[in-house]
Amino acid sequence: MAPQTRKAAIVGGNRIPFARSNGAYARASNQDMLTATLDGLVARFGLQGQQVGEVVAGAVLKHARDFNLTRESVLGSRLSAATPAYDVQQACGTGLEAAVLVANKIALGQLESGIAGGVDTTSDAPMALNEDMRRALLAVNSAKTLQQRLKALSGIRPGQLVPEVPRNAEPRTGLAMGDHAAITAAEWEIGREEQDELTVRSHQALAAAYDRGFFDDLVTPFLGLTRDQNLRPDSSLEKLARLKPVFGQGADATMTAGNSTPLTDGASAVLLASDEWAAEHDLPVLAHLVDAQTAAVDYVHGGEGLLMAPAYAVPVLLARNELTLQDFDFYEVHEAFASTVLATMKAWEDPAFCKDKLGLDAPLGSIDRAKLNVHGSSLAAGHPFAATGGRIIATLAKALHEAGPGKRGLISICAAGGQGVVAILES
Amino acid sequence: MSDWYRDFANSGFGTTITKQLGLPRPAQLRRYEPGQPLLPGPAVVGSAGEGRLRDEVTGLLRDAGVTVVSPVAADGSTDGERLAAVLLDATGLTGPADLAAAHDFLAPALKRLRPSGRVLVLADPPTGTSSPAQAAARQALEGLVRSLAKELRSGSTANLVHVPLGAEGSLASPLRFFLSGRSAYVDGQVLAVTAAELPSAADAEQPLAGKVAVVTGAARGIGAAIARVLARDGAHVVAVDVPAAGEQLAQVANEVGGTAVALDITGDDAGPRLAAQLVARHGGVDVVVHNAGITRDKLLVNMDAARWNSVMAVNLQAQLDLTQALLATDGALKPDARVVCVSSQSGIAGNRGQTNYAASKAGVIGMVRSWAPEFAERGATINAVAPGFIVTEMTAKMPLGTREVGSRLNSLQQGGLPVDVAETIAWLAQPGSAGVNGQVVRVCGQSLLGA
Ligand SMILES: NC(=O)c1ccc[n+]([C@@H]2O[C@H](COP(=O)([O-])OP(=O)(O)OC[C@H]3O[C@@H](n4cnc5c(N)ncnc54)[C@H](O)[C@@H]3O)[C@@H](O)[C@H]2O)c1
Numbered sequence: 044m045a046p047q048t049r050k051a052a053i054v055g056g057n058r059i060p061f062a063r064s065n066g067a068y069a070r071a072s073n074q075d076m077l078t079a080t081l082d083g084l085v086a087r088f089g090l091q092g093q094q095v096g097e098v099v100a101g102a103v104l105k106h107a108r109d110f111n112l113t114r115e116s117v118l119g120s121r122l123s124a125a126t127p128a129y130d131v132q133q134a135c136g137t138g139l140e141a142a143v144l145v146a147n148k149i150a151l152g153q154l155e156s157g158i159a160g161g162v163d164t165t166s167d168a169p170m171a172l173n174e175d176m177r178r179a180l181l182a183v184n185s186a187k188t189l190q191q192r193l194k195a196l197s198g199i200r201p202g203q204l205v206p207e208v209p210r211n212a213e214p215r216t217g218l219a220m221g222d223h224a225a226i227t228a229a230e231w232e233i234g235r236e237e238q239d240e241l242t243v244r245s246h247q248a249l250a251a252a253y254d255r256g257f258f259d260d261l262v263t264p265f266l267g268l269t270r271d272q273n274l275r276p277d278s279s280l281e282k283l284a285r286l287k288p289v290f291g292q293g294a295d296a297t298m299t300a301g302n303s304t305p306l307t308d309g310a311s312a313v314l315l316a317s318d319e320w321a322a323e324h325d326l327p328v329l330a331h332l333v334d335a336q337t338a339a340v341d342y343v344h345g346g347e348g349l350l351m352a353p354a355y356a357v358p359v360l361l362a363r364n365e366l367t368l369q370d371f372d373f374y375e376v377h378e379a380f381a382s383t384v385l386a387t388m389k390a391w392e393d394p395a396f397c398k399d400k401l402g403l404d405a406p407l408g409s410i411d412r413a414k415l416n417v418h419g420s421s422l423a424a425g426h427p428f429a430a431t432g433g434r435i436i437a438t439l440a441k442a443l444h445e446a447g448p449g450k451r452g453l454i455s456i457c458a459a460g461g462q463g464v465v466a467i468l469e470s
Numbered sequence: 471m472s473d474w475y476r477d478f479a480n481s482g483f484g485t486t487i488t489k490q491l492g493l494p495r496p497a498q499l500r501r502y503e504p505g506q507p508l509l510p511g512p513a514v515v516g517s518a519g520e521g522r523l524r525d526e527v528t529g530l531l532r533d534a535g536v537t538v539v540s541p542v543a544a545d546g547s548t549d550g551e552r553l554a555a556v557l558l559d560a561t562g563l564t565g566p567a568d569l570a571a572a573h574d575f576l577a578p579a580l581k582r583l584r585p586s587g588r589v590l591v592l593a594d595p596p597t598g599t600s601s602p603a604q605a606a607a608r609q610a611l612e613g614l615v616r617s618l619a620k621e622l623r624s625g626s627t628a629n630l631v632h633v634p635l636g637a638e639g640s641l642a643s644p645l646r647f648f649l650s651g652r653s654a655y656v657d658g659q660v661l662a663v664t665a666a667e668l669p670s671a672a673d674a675e676q677p678l679a680g681k682v683a684v685v686t687g688a689a690r691g692i693g694a695a696i697a698r699v700l701a702r703d704g705a706h707v708v709a710v711d712v713p714a715a716g717e718q719l720a721q722v723a724n725e726v727g728g729t730a731v732a733l734d735i736t737g738d739d740a741g742p743r744l745a746a747q748l749v750a751r752h753g754g755v756d757v758v759v760h761n762a763g764i765t766r767d768k769l770l771v772n773m774d775a776a777r778w779n780s781v782m783a784v785n786l787q788a789q790l791d792l793t794q795a796l797l798a799t800d801g802a803l804k805p806d807a808r809v810v811c812v813s814s815q816s817g818i819a820g821n822r823g824q825t826n827y828a829a830s831k832a833g834v835i836g837m838v839r840s841w842a843p844e845f846a847e848r849g850a851t852i853n854a855v856a857p858g859f860i861v862t863e864m865t866a867k868m869p870l871g872t873r874e875v876g877s878r879l880n881s882l883q884q885g886g887l888p889v890d891v892a893e894t895i896a897w898l899a900q901p902g903s904a905g906v907n908g909q910v911v912r913v914c915g916q917s918l919l920g921a
Binding site for chain 1: 706713714715716717719720721723724727728729730731732733734737750751752753
């Protein structure tokens with residue numbers, strides 16, 4: 044029995060550059076990308092042949108063959124084959140949730156080390172047979188005689204050949220995530236220009252971080268890609284202003300392909316450990332994972348925006364840790380859409396929302412923008428769903444480490460299904 | 471990388487053809503593999519004059535499991551097997567007349583030399599005497615050895631080691647290197663050893679066990695070969711290359727069980743960054759191999775500043791800055807560190823279109839010689855290795871004609887392999903090589919260029 048808990052250390056991370064859908068990784072599978080990412084982590088920290096406590100990762104878009112994705116990736120990697128692994132999935136929160144799971148086991152003394160990760164491909168995505176075709180083929184499969192089989196086959200119609208392509212849509216509303224975000228953007232009166240400004244800043248910050256070598260020990264090139272394919276260092280308000288809205292309706296339509304994250308392929312991984320394990324292996328401790336919280340909102344009937352759950356999770360986390368929203372040196376608010384970040388911040392500043400929805404006496408207040416996503420975020424890097432959490436944790440942990448001891452960072456990630464995962468890191 | 475001509479020349483049909491046409495017949499070189507005996511056959515030790523090394527050398531050979539046979543009679547008759555090595559102790563030379571003994575000993579012995587045989591001459595440095603006659607005799611050996619290296623065939627090599635009085639203890643490591651397959655492509659060279667404090671004998675199979683070695687430019691080519699050989703010899707390799715080469719770098723690091731560090735060595739804070747990581751993660755570094763290098767060829771009159779500056783920055787300034795940063799950071803460079811700097815044949819001989827590259831590579835030699843005394847004081851060494859024509863992905867892209875000619879312009883009539891450079895570097899990195907300092911070792915098969 045472990046009588047006390049301890050805080051899990053973040054030793055470092057690795058990711059492959061994120062590629063645009065059907066771009067550099069068009070032919071790479073989830074397993075290819077996750078394996079390469081694990082191998083890059085192994086190379087960085089000299090873990091060849093070593094057993095880490097557990098590898099926890101997941102993907103949002105999965106093939107049937109990906110049933111044991113993480114374990115298969117471990118077996119294909121240079122880690123010891125005696126490293127256990129399991130898959131998790133919490134939509135876009137997968138990567139962060141995986142890290143929380145590993146960190147909690149470390150906190151309880153059940154693990155000394157672990158790797159948390161995530162991967163997604165929208166290029167090599169599973170394509171389902173349409174439902175009629177699937178039924179027809181199942182009938183062929185269960186036919187006992189040649190005659191029965193031919194009869195079953197003769198039932199196939201051309202229309203059944205059209206595959207079902209996975210859509211980035213909410214099953215319960217049929218709306219694309221961007222359409223949901225557009226509703227929220229309109230509700231919170233988020234303007235086009237502030238979204239574009241946030242987008243430009245994301246691109247510039249990410250490019251600057253690359254240029255100063257910040258990502259040298261966070262990223263390992265893959266299949267010839269050395270930087271995120273979506274990154275536009277020369278992004279400007281003028282260029283973004285020329286884009287037509289793709290989500291929302293009429294004059295209120297402010298969301299474009301520029302200020303929304305594109306479909307992306309990629310993978311990330313984070314190495315967590317106890318302080319003792321890190322010391323024994325002469326590995327650094329960049330930061331500790333202090334605490335985490337999830338929340339979910341009823342976006343179907345409850346009148347809340349699909350991506351607003353982090354707004355609810357953060358105050359719970361703050362209260363438990365006796366912190367205010369201003370007690371942080373860095374904020375990592377996942378840029379699913381520029382409008383999501385802006386709506387979330389606006390909600391925290393809004394007395395009515397904070398009182399009525401969050402049950403707080405006073406609003407959480409505003410965030411110092413100079414501390415927000417200082418190394419760029421998903422608008423620039425792209426967002427391979429399950430890989431975003433790992434990207435953010437490693438980036439933030441390194442930033443905290445660079446800033447010196449005692450610095451604090453807040454992570455906020457919204458996820459499909461009306462969910463949110465948030466966490467606090469401290470150096 | 472395959473050498474189609476060498477393979478052809480060694481085939482049944484190829485042997486006939488090349489003999490009839492008088493074409494070069496490059497040999498399959500004897501290269502080192504772990505577990506291999508030092509020599510594949512017996513050795514003979516002779517002397518010219520009353521030398522002081524004969525017993526010492528015989529002892530070293532016997533310790534290494536080599537059978538030492540008596541000198542070959544003038545008529546060529548011996549007591550058995552053909553010779554794998556012929557060693558001449560010439561420390562007894564007093565004047566030119568003594569050289570006749572060298573001839574008398576070598577001539578019959580060489581007729582009995584096996585393929586990939588080794589001729590090693592040991593002598594005092596010509597500068598170590600006030601007698602002109604003695605200096606002349608000692609210097610004469612260079613002409614003898616260099617010519618002999620050109621006469622030998624079938625992958626055999628001849629080299630000369632200068633052993634000043636008092637430095638006898640430093641001889642063991644170079645002796646083993648030159649006789650072994652590690653020196654396959656080192657031919658016609660003159661190496662000087664100096665007196666040094668030698669560590670107790672290391673494990674011959676794992677001479678670098680427990681050592682940490684950093685290799686720049688390790689993602690591919692010669693650097694990747696260096697990483698492999700250092701790891702084979704027991705070192706933990708910290709493999710450095712530019713971030714853009716990270717995918718290959720990670721593969722090399724994983725292959726050798728090392729650590730990948732993505733770093734542009736020309737970056738402002740590259741030195742301090744690497745030094746800090748070496749201290750924090752590895753408790754300092756024992757072996758530093760400055761291998762990263764680039765070419766940006768153009769005739770000088772057509773060369774822009776960018777070409778000049780980038781070559782200087784990577785090939786020379788970064789070697790200076792990294793070494794300086796390691797020296798300046800507490801605990802970064804182990805007291806008995808081994809630093810090996812990759813230079814080039816172009817830095818010795820010059821090469822048309824390579825004023826920038828040759829200048830940078832010659833600069834490396836100047837740097838090594840200047841730092842050597844300071845390194846010796848702390849029990850460390852710094853040496854340069856100058857590769858000749860080495861077959862890499864880069865040379866594979868050269869036009870066939872250029873490549874064929876380039877690779878044959880040396881006594882071994884073939885290009886070297888990255889592993890040949892790597893073996894030489896790994897030897898210099900050994901604790902036992904403490905007495906090899908401030909040297910420039912060419913790995914060029916005795917190239918005709920700049921000889
Ligand atoms: N190949 C030959 O025949 C030959 C001959 C003489 C000397 N050399 C020398 O040997 C060394 C290795 O040559 P190679 O043939 O393997 O070349 P290569 O081009 O295959 O490899 C050189 C490596 O150095 C890396 N590098 C370049 N700039 C760097 C920087 N700023 N920071 C970190 N890494 C950097 C490259 O990314 C590359 O991986 C070089 O110094 C070269 O000048 C080669």
